[in-house]
Amino acid sequence: MTDIPLLSLAVWVPIIGGLLVLATGSDRNAPLARALALLVAVVGFIVTVPLYTGFDVGTSAMQFVELSPWVERFNINYHLGVDGISVLFVILNAFITIIVVVAGWQVIEEKVAQYMAAFLIMSGLMNGIFSALDGVLFYVFFEASLIPLYLVIGIWGGANRVYAAIKFFLYTLSGSLLMLIALLYLFMESGGSFSILDWHQLPLGIDAQTMIFFAFLIAFGVKVPMWPVHTWLPDAHVEAPTGGSVVLAAIALKLGAYGFLRFSLPIVPDAAQQLAPLVVTLSLIAVVYIGFVALAQSDMKKLVAYSSISHMGFVTLGFYMFNSLGIEGALVQMISHGFVSAAMFLCIGVLYDRMHSRQIADYGGVVHTMPKFAAFFMLFAMANAGLPATSGFVGEFMVILGAVQYNFWVAFLAATTLILGAAYTLWMYKRVVFGPVANKHVAELEDINGREFAILGILALCVLAMGLYPFPFTEVMHTSVNELLRHVAVSKL
């Protein structure tokens, strides 16, 4: 088993498969493109399964490592590997890809091959981000992954898609340029190494650490997105097709958060500790401020987009409290948010496909015509509100417990999400699903079909399984998180 380059397969199977799908060409071959895309997505997922089953939870070292020279002149390597922090995201990403392919099955009727290919290639690139151990390789994947998403929003998006796509692109690109500078600086300082693991051990002065910290903060903060650089996300979500929103929320937002754990914390631990109050403050603003903003939304997708920002605020909050409850809670929250936000956007997509409206005011009484859908939507809404026995609870609970250890007032503000999250989610649910049938369009709605039932059902199982038994998820993380905390506690000055 160990001889099979699993991570390379996880990266390249979707990318090459995506190119093959692209080769099917015009929409005349759409059924072929769909079938091939599903096959690739499933194979892409299957190759990631051994990453979990074969994962050694006892070590914090990188596993499934692949190392070969790439650009020898600059000491750039094709260096892949995963630890307890990243492995779950590779699997989650491959899993979500299947969901996205199936979700777009009937909905996308134009440029099918291109649509499917974009998602497959994006999936491979994102696996590259989560497993890259070389700075340049990481950067290449990080930037390259922008392109498919940009295209997805720009081509299959809504009316205002061009504005949204460009806003998304410029926002994230300007952030990552700062990261490039930081990476080059680290290359110089380390005497010519692009290895992320080398950088972890590299001693740095506090001024250099601070500069690098801010470069990373902006680069990753935009991706997360953190307040106040979050305004691209609601626009991008609103314009993106359902699949785009799913990937954006479930995976793309995790890239920034992952960057904090792989780069900021271990490379510049002193600056991270010193400036943690800043990040904690921004995170709390994200949780509270955005919670209120979500309450005021009249567009379902915008509401869930803001809810995503608020939930991601919990992630960055958890990271910068420097205790294991916080970091593991944040990681759990990331995985859970992958399921829940994906499901929420799929639910909105189900409604949008039928009514072509995202406005809450256009709905009401959906439960009468779509009872099965209403049941699923209820489950995911409750998960979004962090109800125990759903995955949404686990991470929030852990981060709040961690926050009480860190500072009571931080916990106090963070815990307001219990009220705000329930308020904006369930108020939306009430207006959309409950009540008398609002209009004749709602009266004509058809309940979810088998395909929709299948994807929502699988996600529902994931949400419940993780809520009832998070042990298998957290078990993987412990050693790596503890090692990270131990590493961060040692000054580099």
Place this chain on the structure above:
Amino acid sequence: MDMQTLYLIVPLAPLFGAIVAGLFGKLVGRTGSHVVTIAGVAISFIASVLVFQDVRAGNTFNGTVYTWMVLGDLSFEIGFLIDSLTAMMMLVVTFVSLMVHIYTIGYMQGDPGYQRFFSYISLFTFSMLMLVMSNNFLQLFFGWEAVGLVSYLLIGFWHNKETAIYANLKAFLVNRVGDFGFLLGIGLIVAYTGSLNYQEVFAKAGELAAMDMDVTGWPLLTAICICLFIGAMGKSAQVPLHVWLPDSMEGPTPISALIHAATMVTAGIFMVARMSPLFELSDVALSFVVVIGATTALFMGFLGIIQNDIKRVVAYSTLSQLGYMTVALGVSAYSGAVFHLMTHAFFKALLFLAAGSVIIGMHHDQDIRNMGGLWKHMPITWFTSLLGSLALIGFPFFAGFYSKDSIIEAVHASTIPGAGYALFCVLLGVFVTAFYSFRMYFLVFHGKERFGHANHDHHDHHGDQDEEEPSADHHHGLAPGQKPHESPLVVTLPLVLLAIPSVLIGFFTIEPMLFGEFFKGVIFVGDNHVGLKELAESFHGPVAMAIHGLQTAPFWLAISGVALAWYFYLVNPAIPAAIQRTFQPLHTLLENKYYFDRFNEVVFAGGSRLLGKGLWKGGDQGLIDGVVVNGTAKLVSWVSRMSSLFQTGHLYQYAFTMIIGVFVLLTFWINRG
């Protein structure tokens, strides 16, 4: 079969029923659904009886079922703590639930959501059992939120009703405010003890009492207890988090009995009793509990007086009785609180189910002003209601007498700050309780028959949603000439079965529960608190207590309440109307429920929406997007426009610029030299 399997059967049997009825409701049909859920709860009840006997024989259990998650030394577990408190709660929950399940066959007959309803109430039973059987804070919180979820689903069961879906959202959110405090309390416990397990936490209670909090400097244990109690205030509807409970009456009546009277709302009381080793060490927290409880007990009772909806009268009565239990907790009479919880579960479930029976008889008219003289037409409902009302007002020998009198005595003996105020509240509360209970009783069952010309104007507050009403009758209230009829056996049987404990249970259980060894090692009362000790010394058996009760103030207060209600509503109905006119401002205050709802609606709900809109329009769209993001874009385009001005294409301008440039450079160069 070993006991541990039995423990598992108790919650899992109803869960199985809930899953079958919920997911396969169409397949198994209406009968299949109620058979499987009732069987599940019945098995659960029988198993609870066996567990109870086992606990009485001295066998307790405290162990893990499975490990949810581990984090360093902190382990998150699902586990059971089976002791006398748990066993008693299990019996109450499964018994009342079983009664309500049976009753539902009659009440929900013809409702399109029949299977769904059975699924929900079985799911509720499961959640509530998990809550009371827990041996740790994680599972407690699980159960806590799960019962809240089912309550939410059931209040909004008739989701066509605008009032119902408003009420369920309100209930969920107000409970979330309580959970907010509850979660912070749990967080403090974990932060300072590193454990979620009750026993481990209780073992460190002494240490906690000596500590102060890091950031705020507050005494730690007081903060923990108050945070936990805020959770209890939400779930057990204490002022000011009580606002959701009256509105929850929008749900079908069986769940008002099961969830919003007998079991779920007592979760907070149960929790504080369970946490007695913590609360006992903080007098500040106990005083807080006493004052909140006393306020609830009296002031919610007042509101019961002016209600005309039969269910709302019982709802305010529930609030008031929950206040009594809370007061008992505050004066360290935990076993008294739990005792009242138990007696109240029986007689309040009875009163609610009887109210439901009246509602069926009245064809879904809930206005007591349209009733009267029902005793003739609904004899079983009438008689059981009378027994329930007597139990509620604490008439000697009835269950409520023993529990309420014990609480009043305990308040009387207590020295905790706030106990004086509490004594005033609970004593006056006895009069108020008797008055509103018998006002309702007389208006419904005695006097002139006022039904048959239902005035539809009176139903606005519970909506006109005929197509969603549980009854097949598509009209509200009785048509002229129609008579109310006694309900079928599935409805009256639970009434009778609940009436028996409502009358007898206090008599038989007061001695072991309050003064015996029953709660030994489970409920802890500090030496500095009186609790029920003084009462124990003067206790000479339940008969002596009842006879002594005939000579005490509470009895005469209750009697005068009943007499006044009789005089006002049967003999001389002009008087209450005159009083209402004379004290119009007071009546308006009560009518508006002390303006709590208005305040919340304007300040919290309206304020949040306004704040959200302000932050969105002003912050996100105005400042961040408007000024910074689009501003940057504008700046870039301005710079490029400006620089494009220089590219005029006129050679003389370029030459001129070049010369100036050379001149400037030269100046620099020369100065540098």
